[in-house]
Amino acid sequence: MAKSKFEYVRNFELDDTCLRNCYIVVRLDGRNFHKFSEQHNFMKPNDNRALGLMSRSARSVMEELEDITIAYGQSDEFSFVFKRSTTWFKRRASKLMTHVTSQFSSSFVYFWKEYFAEQPLLYPPSFDGRVVLYPSNRNLRDYLSWRQADCHINNLYNTTFWTLVQEGGLTTTQAEERLSGTQAADKNEILFSEFNINYNNESSMHKKGTTLIWEKVNETTTKLIKRPNEGETEVTVTRTRKKVTSHSCDIIGDQFWEEHPDILESDQ
Numbered sequence: 001m002a003k004s005k006f007e008y009v010r011n012f013e014l015d016d017t018c019l020r021n022c023y024i025v026v027r028l029d030g031r032n033f034h035k036f037s038e039q040h041n042f043m044k045p046n047d048n049r050a051l052g053l054m055s056r057s058a059r060s061v062m063e064e065l066e067d068i069t070i071a072y073g074q075s076d077e078f079s080f081v082f083k084r085s086t087t088w089f090k091r092r093a094s095k096l097m098t099h100v101t102s103q104f105s106s107s108f109v110y111f112w113k114e115y116f117a118e119q120p121l122l123y124p125p126s127f128d129g130r131v132v133l134y135p136s137n138r139n140l141r142d143y144l145s146w147r148q149a150d151c152h153i154n155n156l157y158n159t160t161f162w163t164l165v166q167e168g169g170l171t172t173t174q175a176e177e178r179l180s181g182t183q184a185a186d187k188n189e190i191l192f193s194e195f196n197i198n199y200n201n202e203s204s205m206h207k208k209g210t211t212l213i214w215e216k217v218n219e220t221t222t223k224l225i226k227r228p229n230e231g232e233t234e235v236t237v238t239r240t241r242k243k244v245t246s247h248s249c250d251i252i253g254d255q256f257w258e259e260h261p262d263i264l265e266s267d268q
């Protein structure tokens with residue numbers, strides 16, 4: 001087919017192919033969720049409807065897009081890890097990033113009612129996205145550890161802050177002053193000695209965030225089978241299916257990775 005004289009504009013497109021052998025991580029984060037959470041009456045410090053909707057949307061990303069082996073989310077962010085050997089969309093960063101963020105955003109709106117029943121969605125939310133490449137298993141694990149450590153630090157702060165306000169009667173300014181310069185041990189101590197709260201017993205989803213992976217699960221169904229001269233008989237059929245499963249566990253230590261050896265591909 002003859003080319004038009006306009007065809008040359010294609011050459012203005014930049015190559016953004018992700019380096020081979022690297023894990024491709026796409027992290028998205030809610031735009032201005034400080035305001036979004038206030039306007040939609042999120043519970044403080046953690047709103048289980050919002051966290052549930054984030055995870056539901058992340059599951060939709062994993063189910064609809066190719067080659068995502070693990071996703072980790074907390075607060076208004078989610079990270080998606082493409083396997084290091086993926087060739088999906090020729091590893092083009094912009095394609096991978098925009099597919100993840102748009103699939104996530106549309107799912108967030110699509111499933112809103114399932115999680116927020118009586119709370120209407122007041123305006124269309126949006127999420128930013130970025131791509132980061134990690135060349136080794138150690139780097140990838142350190143990335144995920146960084147996000148989980150961030151979750152822990154923020155949750156301990158927010159839990160103590162809102163306990164001081166909601167149960168201790170402090171203003172938000174007073175609570176901020178009270179916590180300025182405190183270490184983790186100080187916050188644990190405030191919760192325990194002043195409010196009889198053992199931080200260890202707080203919800204693991206709030207402390208650890210949410211990790212989504214693919215796992216084989218057995219599904220048993222019953223089927224009606226017609227046999228000649230016997231009429232219909234009911235048989236049970238078990239098949240294994242890969243499903244996205246959700247975990248609120250430590251992913252910094254080795255145990256999680258030893259229990260799920262398929263997530264990482266070997267370093268070469």
Ligand code: DGT
Nearest residue numbers: 030031032033034037042043044045046047075076
């Ligand atoms: P950005 O990301 O630069 O556009 O701005 P923000 O406002 O989204 O800031 P970010 O992402 O650093 O912080 C997340 C905000 O979302 C933070 O203000 C707290 C809020 N948020 C996230 N999850 C919850 C929740 O479960 N409950 C409440 N009350 N707020 C939440």
Ligand code: MG
Nearest residue numbers: 029030031032
């Ligand atoms: Mg931010």
Ligand code: MG
Nearest residue numbers: 029030033076
């Ligand atoms: Mg945000």
Ligand code: MG
Nearest residue numbers: 029075076077
């Ligand atoms: Mg955030």
Ligand code: MG
Nearest residue numbers: 089095098099
């Ligand atoms: Mg098209």
